[in-house]
Amino acid sequence: MSYIVNRNDRLNVFVEDLTHDGSGVAKVDGYPLFIPGALPGEEVEIQVGKTLKKYGFARLVKITKASPDRVEPPCHVFSECGGCQMQHLSYEGQLVQKRKTVRDVIDRVGKLPHVPVHPVKGMKDPWRYRNKSQIPFAEQDGKVVSGFYRTRTHHIVDTDVCLIQSNEADDLMTALKMELHNMGVDAYDERTNLGMLRHLIVRKGRATGEIMVILVTRKKKFTQQDAVIELIKRVVPEVTSIMQNVNSEKTNVIFGDYTVPLYGKSFIVDSIGDINFEISARSFYQINPEQTEVLYGQALEYAQLTGNESVIDAYCGIGTISLFLAQKAKEVYGVEIVPEAIADAKRNAELNNIDNAFFEAGPAEVVIPNWYAEGKRFDVLVVDPPRKGCDEELLNTILEYKPKRVVYVSCNPGTLARDLRILEDGGYRTQEIQPVDMFPHSSHVECVALLEREMSN
Template identity: 80%
Template sequence: MSFIVNQNDRLTVHVEDLTHDGSGVAKVEGYPLFIPGALPGEDVEVQVGKTLKNYGFARLLDVKKPSPDRITPPCHVFWECGGCQLQHLSYEAQLIQKQKQVRDVIDRIAKLPDVPVHPVKGMEDPWRYRNKSQIPFAERDGKVVSGFYKSKTHHIVDTDVCIIQSAEADELMSTLKHKMHEIGLDAYNEKTHRGMLRHLIVRKGKATGEIMVVLVTLKKKFPQKEAVVELIKSVVPEVTSIMQNVNGEKTNVIFGNETICLYGKSFIIDTIGDIQFEISARSFYQVNPAQTEVLYKQALDYAQLTGGEMVIDAYCGIGTISLFLAQKAKEVYGVEIVPQAIEDAKRNAELNGITNAYFESGAAEDVIPRWYAEGKRFDVLVVDPPRKGCDEKLLQTILKYKPKRVVYVSCNPGTLARDLRILEDGGYQTKEVQPVDMFPQSSHVECVALLTLKE
């Protein structure tokens, strides 16, 4: 490389692209610099930070020529907080960038330039959409702070407001923080492993309005318990469930193993479409219910069910997609490695009077062959894996048993593209990909892809 970029160099560069985590990308004689806060099309002044062999990082100093899509972030802690990455980009432009991100990996990793990647399905109102907030508390200089972590750190950015979470979560976060010392409650200190309150979790049923509050505490017994319950009820009178979760470990993991009901019932109900779900303190449930309905309707559309199909839902969780599919399928078989999630799925089927959905705990790559050995034959397989994508053994299981259609729901376009390539090489054809914006203001995008068996 003829040009060498050095640490602390000040440069004016042209931003060409965005990374998957929302940083601008500029190239200095072919050497990529990643610049948080910079947007495509901008000329910016930067200071070079860390430099590696093939790329480096730089700090944005000044925007010389701003993008027409740059806006003033409405959140006052946006530049510090790691919760959102794209509030400085207009929402219309966010959707265009997310479609481009998916298109790029489908071309580059899946090597499928002819497969349609449709425009992203976005929200009419991309604010206050989160139905779940997980808020850490800490003591700093003798006062309680709460908010969200600064990007790539465990430093809490103190705030009373987050405009992508519910107003009730804001009220509880702010009131609890300012009244804690008054009622004799202290916040957890990671370094000393002391202090009672670790996290506040607020869950709200978007359709039902039911609210659950979870206090994650260091110890089971704390004398301020009743005072905290009364405080929560005074701030949010419509609260239907107050839970305590005990986590006595030195860990970054939020939840401990023991959960106790302090007030009301131990779950809340929410609905997606016509299906009701019982959500407990630790249930996995999509955080944007409005867009979850869009996502699942897309999966249902791609499944092309006429009432006679046998369907597998791998990675079924608490049965959210399974129960959607069961409305149109002959039978749905869900498999999930987390036993508690399977118990939730069975209960949710019962709650909705759905009798054609069956759930089993275990690894999909072990359970599915057994179903085939029992004589079951499946027409459609739906997968909704974690960010790391499908397990290699599951992909080989799909290729061995060859269901006619595979509907792939993905929260990571990169691993989706990798897995599409494997399925294509094994005899499937990717028909189309539909991105859905589940997390406005962030750099994340979810997708649904349809694959059919080649003739």
């Protein structure tokens, strides 16, 4: 007779695995229980919380036998904050677990157990790597707080330090929190849609040291604006750009539509490898530039360019991968549905004096057939889609026009596995997959996959 798990049961269990969000997984007669804070290989005592038909959730009560990879999290709000999920696991253990995550989903969803999944490429120093911080401010219990949201809530865990963001972001977060009330500036209250400062955003160019500070406010005009600007300049003398974004809506979306410069330039410059990029307040730019160079270097290696190839970069964004590829390709054509990103991509090509990269706004599944109709032919196609993976129409376009080689850059192993299966069924063969750790101490892992078309197809 199978054991029935009930709410408030106290059980001793063995933790078998981790979920995608870093919770331990134990099974009681085949019934999975998700346990935040537990690690694979551990024997733990738990108290069952919510139970659903196919799985349940439990609270970690006591660790009876700890994993040898368990470490003391250096962040004092790790157990409350939702920013990191794996600080209690050694960095070497994180890399092993992330490879296992990719391996499992490639086997289960992609049905590709024969495809090599290489060890994850990690960082030598996996701290202070974020070049962009988005820090909410609020009034809680009569005081200004700032920090990061508790998991699956909009309650801010108040803190002065985040070990994965820049020191400058820490300094500004703390200084503004201390001085806002003295200046007569209120933090935002999302329940009432009152207050002024909603978010502090800090962007830093790793290669150049340039810093942009963005104040997201509820109104365009706010009290002591000049004093706030001077405070920022005093706390972070390296600041080269201070911007204001206005968001008056009652929403949890960070940015509004109106952005204006308050001090300095309206962009900062950073570089990945030999390519420079202008980054504006709302530009998409990879969060971890050191590992972005590793990721794009892997994509370039898989593209196997000799200087004679024509390449498509689907989901090209502001041209980051396109311009990397253009250094080795005959020509690169980038397509992206967001017109503003295409404008940035064209400007970045000019900034780097690259004249063999061409960009067009529109859906990839529409633009790419138009290019073929114009007589263009392509040897390699690179995709770097959002977490939802490639649109079905784009996958059909790839299968219809059959570029010899596809390089798939993915931020979601689950949708990567799904799309690889579709491309495999259409005549491509996945050669290998290289995971890259872009977000140490989180459960996220990025991958680059190489596919080649069978010559008979």
